Every structure is written in C-alpha cells, then in structure tokens.
Amino acid sequence: MTDSLSLLDRRETVACLLRDRGDLLVISGLGSATYDVAAAGDDPRNFYLWGAMGGTVAMALGLALAQPERPVLAITGDGDMLMGMGSLATIGAKRPANLSVVVLDNEVYGETGGQPTAIAHGVDLVTVARGCGLNALDHIRDMNGVGTLAERIHRADGPLFANIKIDAQEYVRVLPARDGVWLRSRFREAVLGLAP
Amino acid sequence: MAETSWSDALFDVLVRQDIRQVAYVPDAGHTRLIERCTAYPAMETSVLTTEEEGIALLAGAWLGGDRGILLMQSSGVGNCVNMLSLIENCRMPFVSLITMRGEWGEFNPWQAPMGLATPDVLNRMNVQVHRVDAPADVVVTLDAAIAQSYDGMLASAVLLSQRLIGSKDFEVVD
16 A cells, blocks of 8 residues: 555646647546546547446557557556556557556546555556566656656657556546547547548 | 468458558467468557457557457457447447357367357347358458448458368377
8 A cells, every 4th residue: 555645636647647738649548537637628639438448558559559650648547457457468569659558546446436456455567567568667656757757758768657646536527528439530530630 | 262372362351451450369260361461561460468458459540540450269259248338339440350169170168158159249249240151252251341340330240160260170199
C-alpha cells in the first residue's frame, strides 16, 4: 500500500497530461479514466471506452501502428490494465515509439465499490511493463513527474509506460457521449478527414 | 489445391483488399499465411497473447485508417466474446479468418467444445459466419467477407474447415 500523503489527484493529473495536447490521440479506459479525460475537455480525438474491459491498451497499439507520425496515449485504471496485461507483451514485441500507456493507479476497482485490485496486494505494474520491454518510468508520485511525463508523451521515444499513484477519491462523474458509432465517426473525421 | 497454394491465394486477397494490419494467435493451418504477411513490408503483423486483444487492436487500427484482419483458431473464438461488444456498439468493421479444430478427424478432445460452439458464439455476437469446405471457395469467400466487413460494416468470420486444412497429425514419441 502507498502512503496516502503522496497520492495525486486524478483530475489534476489528467488535465496536466492533456494540456497543450497538440495532435495527441487518446483512448480512455472504461470507468473513471473515461470520466477524467472527459473532464479535461471533450475533443473529437478522444475515444472513450465504456466497456470492452481489458482492451484499452491493445486498441491504442493498433491506432499507434496505423498513425506512426502522431503521439497516441492510452489512459486507463489499474483494474483495466491488469485485465489487459498481456497487451504489454504485445506492445513489447512491436515497440511503437509513438505509443504511451498511462495507468491511473488507485489500487481499487472504483466503479464497483472500491474492492482492492491485485496492486493493493503487492503486484507492481512498472516491473511488468519493464519486463515486457517498454520504457517504464518509476512510479509517479508528484506533479513534477506528471509534467515531465506530459513532455515525454510528445517526444515519441516510447513505447512509454507510466504508473501514477492517485488517491481513491470519487469525483462527480463527467459523462461523455456513450454512442460508439458517433464517437468513432467523429474521431475518424477529425484524424483522417473522412466523412462518416 | 495444396495448403501452400491456397495460403498464397489468401495472402493475395489480403494485399488486393489493402489489409494493412494482421493480428494473430498462431495456428498450424495459418503458418504459411503468417509467414507471407510477416515478410510483406506493407503489413504490420502483431502476435497477440490472447485473441480478444486482436479485436481491440484492429478497432484502434481502423480508427487510424488501417484495414486489418484477425487470424486465429476456433478455440480462440471463446476468448473474444465480450470484446466483440466493441465492434457491435461502434458498428466497426471486423473480419476474422479462423481455422477449425475439433470437427474432422480431431485427435484432441480438448479442441471439441469450442470447435462445436464456434459458429453459434459468433452468431450470438452478431458476427456473420461463412464456412469454407472446398478449396475452390477459399478465395471468393475471404474476398466477400472483407468487402462486406469494410464496405458493408457487417462483422464477418470465415471458418476454414478442418477437413480443408487437414487434421493435425502428431507423431507419438515413446
């Protein structure tokens, strides 16, 4: 378990990562990560997942391979990352430099009542990501670290992995659109210039 | 048509249909096709740890403008079920080429349950199933499945029957 005094605020963290985002493309994992990305400001280059648990990071990988000239960011929680942990091996085999994976780690399943994840029992995602060959930063515990991470996401020296220790505070939910057809159409229009 | 021959014909379909990303969990029946795709510079091949990753990966690829295909064997279909909700909710294209096990001269009983359930599982998740038993139908079926997926937005799976690809033959070593 982590010292609660050193835990970061999830909304402040995500707002910092998405400030001055340039042409960053974002896939957000179901639950609070999607609400955090929406709270930082809606953008057609955000793709919000509301389900498909475990798929956030793999989806960002496919996008990063298709758009190698743009930075791609997966933002998700520790529960979703644990379910899709094999995707870190899949990324390690491909090593796309433009892909970053950021985990908002509060050590609980926030959507379902705050049950502890495996992280609360000592599992370390940074070690896993490092073992999979990603450029994994040490656990981020202060906003200076978040600021440095925001710069590195745009530098395309990845694949980058960052695990940010956040507090388990639940915010009022900021709900983006749930219509997947609309979300994917506006994303492709913004990124590819394609009409639906 | 020998396996090498129709595998090469399938590869030609992928090239002609502008498939740019190939995600797979290997099967012996896909060996030649995976080799051809990996050797082709205009295709990104990704080896997956589980088949459901491929659905998410190809959805991301399409968001970024790439057409893709998922190669797997029938046992992998069971690993895909919830992730297929991504395809249905977003009405995204999806096409998979699946080698069948557990249905024709199968020696391994552990392949039988998903072999039998594969068409039903795909249908229940609104993936249209095209089964191929004859070598002459391989190319036209994959061609049609890719077209209806990427042009018609109808999720599609092509099942290559075990009779077509040949039962797996294990040499027993004492």
